[in-house]
Amino acid sequence: DEDFVLQDWSWTWDSTSVEDGDHYVAVRFVNQSGSVSESFRRTYEVDNLPAAPELALTGLSNVYNQGLVTSSAVAGTVLEVRFEFLNDGDASADNVGLLLEAPGSSSEVYPSQGVIGSVEAGERRSYSLYWWATEPGTHEVVISIDPDEQLADVDRSDNEIRFTFTVDPRPVEPSLRFLQGAVTTMPLIPVPDQPFEVSVRLDNLGQNEATSLTMSLERWTEDGWLSVETATIGRINGGSSTSGFATARFLDQVDDVGGHQYRVLLSGNGVEAEHAEHRFTVVADTFTLGSPIRLSLDDGETPIDLIGGEDGAVLLTTREGELHARILSSSMVVISDVLVERNWGGEIASTVRSDGMIQLTWTRRTMSEDGYTLQDLGIAALTTTGQMTPVQRELTPLKLSEGSYWGLDVAERNGEVVIAGYHRDISTGGSWLDVTSIFTMISERPDLSGSWNGPYIVHSDVDVLASQGDPVSVAISEERLHILYQTVRDDITGVERLGLLYTHGERDQEAWNFLAAVGDDASDHHLALDDEGRLVGVWIERQGEDAQVCTAVTDQGWSIEAAECIDAPGALSTSMIERDHGLMVMYDEVSIRGPVVRFGLLAVGDGTEAYALANILEAGRLLGASGESVDVVVGFTSTTGALDLRILADADPKNSDGNGGSWVDDLLAPLPGDRDMQMLILGGSGMVVVVLLLAMVLTARRAMRRRPREEDQDESDLDEDVLVMVEPVKDVVPFAVVDEEEEIIAVLDDEDDAAEEEETVRPDPVNARQERRRRRAMAGTMPQPEATLALPIPALPALADLPPPTLDDAALPALPALPDLPPPSREAVCGSCEASFTVRDLTLRRVPCPICGDSVEV
Known part of the structure; x- marks a missing residue:
């Protein structure tokens, strides 16, 4: 034991001199006697290069036709190719390009290429590209990621996948089909009581032409199917690799807002009975679609969400890891840029509050003093003018190795704001059970720090990962909260799938007990309540060619037996907007015309006919739709990544519900605040007006009482004065009168030219009234003006007869203008x-x- 000594030993290894990758290091000790110790092994990952993405296509590609995996298809068929890829690098990849190359893949109708805004480090994604297989034969299909080599990807050997696929020739005989997206309308949203055009496209998938076809349009009424119009198609060409088509056009008119059921009946050469009828829905509304407005974003900037406000809109974008809010005016012009979060964590939710402000909540990442990466929530409100409230941080920051927050949603009702989302707790108090739960936070004064109650854990042990699920959907009613969320389920069928569940509970209650199954393989779900307290939900079921958009209008116990679903191949995004006459629903799909966005209405009228999805609005993918003012703003992204905004303008905002707005609504419309605040302002203004009118009436009545008394007093004074002033005046009689035939002469007494001067004695007046009487008496003794006039002037002699003047041929001079009459x-x-x-x-x-x-x- 005396020879045993503890010593430190070190060894220097220059990792910059070796290649990147995993390296194993083993250490063992050998003494002088030759004894060898056990080896100690360690693995070190060497990464000398700067942080960069490492993209790789993983797994096998599958080709789908009508939702089923297939190894062959008929020429001209639209095929969906699904694949997965992974970012195995240590940096995120922005604007990742994807490309499918095969004969026919260059079609402008179906997207054979795509762009993904951002792929985080370690993130795995699924994606679909479409192939319009127009050339018969066995072809090699190539799928590549980052084909233009724009990213700093070190290893590009795994950036391609190649496989072969067989395309069969078309049938010889005519094969007539109504394909997805065959019906369009003009205008895109028909207006009640105005004629509109219905265009129906018919494709011929065969090689030979089809001739002499008749197409009839019928509309469903209370009395059954009503014939609208009939059209004749002379010929539809066929082809060996492409399909010919013809379009029939009809005119019709409806009276009400909502969905109207139609069917097209086909007859003629080459018509198969199972494909002779096509049914569809046309939605009529008072909204009209405006012209597209192209927005230009900075390089590397990706749009996230579009939020409509009362005086404009807000476009949320991300660039270089930052979260920005582009402030748009009412004409959809960018007027400012607000930095919302410098260290954005990748999650954000928003809603427009009743006071017009936009409530935001997002995840953010920070660095602790110990060097750990932490995640928490940021909460703030934003106006459409770019003003932002102070950011609140109400949740405990989590180490990324111990947990995270994701799948956020926010809702508001009468000033009360609720935030909901998933909380993944990896550490689980030291037991490392990795439990995912659903939490809620509530505040009635969301702009005040410290006013948030919670978080409340309403459901725990939810079996869903952030890479699988979508954000939760939360709605608020008077009694409780309502949530749609996703979890893996295997009930009924025994097959594991990502299910959609509904739950509700009290605001301050944890561990809710109510659960109801909603759908399977669901994604992009939304939940809302209409004016009558009914739940309205919309979501996408399944993926790719067999995707469907499903809707449900039910009570708060989710007692509906089955949801209404409509085929929407390639659907990826939905949006729901609350309006007075119903809930607008928009979703995208891939049709014969390429990616398009459709428009519909839910919960129209009494709710019995709550399902109306149909009209094609625009080509492209749906970014988002929102609108708290009269109009609605809709964002579209094209297959090339361009961003367009279009406004749905309400041509009749007062009568969109068919009943018309009340005069109270007209008075409250221009007032600020919610309805309660508007009523207070209106009531206060009314009281002020009443007080002013009362004061004016009282003042007028006092003036009217005082005026008659003064007039009566003046009249009595004048009457009394007149009685005093009346004096008899004797007529002046001529002294002598000479009566002659020629003239009459009256001789009067001579009067002195000079008036006699009399001394006037003026006693001092006792009062003003006596003074006025004295002055009037003096005025009465003065001679009248007509008495002082001389005798009338004798008449002038008559004019002599003069010769008329000679008039020449010249025009008479114009008469001078008459002078204006004097006032x-x-x-x-x-x-x-x-x-x-x-x-x-x-x-x-x-x-x-x-x-x-x-x-x-x-």
Whole structure:
């Protein structure tokens, strides 16, 4: 034991001198006597290159025809090729290109290429590309990832997959089919009480032509099928590698908003009985689709979601790991850019609140002081003008090695906001059971920090991974919360599949007990409540060629037996918008015209006919649709990655529900805030108006009472003065009269030219009333003006007869313009101060003198 000594030993290894990859290092000790110790082995991964993505196509590719795996198909068939790929690098890959190469794959109708915005390090993805197999024969199909070598991928040997596929020639005889997307309308959304055109496309998949065809359009009414119109098709060409087609057009008109059922009956040469009828739905509404508006994004910027507000919209995007909000005006022009989160964690949810603000919640990543990567939630609100509230952090940050938050959703009702999502707890308190749960958080004042209650764990042990599932869907009613979520299930059939379940419970309650099965192989689900408290759900079932869009309108116990589903090949995205007359539903699919976006309505009327999905709106994929104002903004992405926005404008916003808006709604519409705040503002304004009107009435009544008293007093004074002023005046009799035949002469007494001067004694007036009487008495003794006039002037002699003037041929001069009539007026003389003035108003009987203020009668 005395020879035993502890020693430190070290060895230096330059890892930069070796190739990248895994390296095994073994250490053992040998003493002088030759004894050898056991080997200690360690594995080290050497990565000398900078962080870069490493993309690889994994697994076998499968070719699907009508949802079934197939190894051959008829020429001209649209085939779906599904495959998986993995980013095995240590950096995310942005704008990943995918390409399918095969004869016929260059078609502009079906997407044989695609672009994925971002693939995180270690993420595995599934994708589908479409092949229009138009050439018969056995062909080699090549699928490649990053074909243009835009990414810094070190190992490109696994970036391709090759396989062979057989395409059979077409049948010789005519083969007539109504393919997916055969029906379109013009306008795209028919307006009630206005005619619209229905176009029906008929394809011939055979080699020979089809002739003498008749197509009839019928609409379902309460009395049965009603014939609308009949069209004749003379010929549809065939082909060995391509299909010919013809289009029949019909005119019709409907009266109501909602879905209307139609069917097309086909007869003629080459028509098969099982393909002689095609049924479809046309949705009529008051909305019209505006022109597309192309948005240009920065290099490496990827759109995430589109949110419509009252005065514009917000486009959420990501670039270089940051989360941005592009603020759009009402004309869909970018006016500002708001940085929402610098360290975005890849998850975000949003909703428009009743006060017009946009509620956001997202995951964020930070670095702890110990060097661990942490994840938590950020909560904030954003306006359509770009103003953002302070970011709140209400959940405990988690180490990525111990757990994560994902699958978020947010809902709001009357100011109450609920956040829901998945919480993966890997450490599970040290037991490392890796349990996934569903949590909720609630706040009635979401902009105030510390006002959030929760989190409440409403369901635990949910069997779903972030790479499998979609975000939860949450809705709020008066009594409880409602959630749609995904989990792996094997009940009934015994086959494991990703199922969709519904649950509800009280706001502050954990471990909810209610569960109901909704669907299988579901994705992209949405949940809402209509005005009558019914649950409305929409989701996608299955994938690829056999994908369907399913809808359900049911009570809060989810008592519906089966959902309504419609074929939507290639559907990837859905969107649901609440409106007064129903819930708008939009989804995308792949049709004979390529990727298109469809439009429909749910919960129309009393809910008995709640299912109406049909109209094709636009070519491309659906990014999102939203709208809290009268109009709705819809975002589309083309197969080349271009982003277009279009506005669904309501041509009749007051009568979209068929009943018309009330006058109260018209008054509340321009007021800010929710309906309660609008009612308070309206009530306060009404009280102010009533008080002002009452004050005006009282003032007018007092003025009317005071005026008659003054007039009566003035009239009594004038009457009394007139009685005093009346004096008899004797007529002046001529002294002598000479009566002659030629003229009459009246001789009057001579009067002195000079008036006698009399001394006037003016006693001091006792009051103003006596002074006015004295002045009027003096005015009455003055001679009248007509008495001082001289005798009338003798008449002028008559004019002599003059010869008429000679007129030449020249035109007479124009008469001068007549002068304007003078304004009507009367002259008045004040008896007190003898002032003369003009009265313009002929309706007045008495006016005040402008000099002395006495009342003058005119």
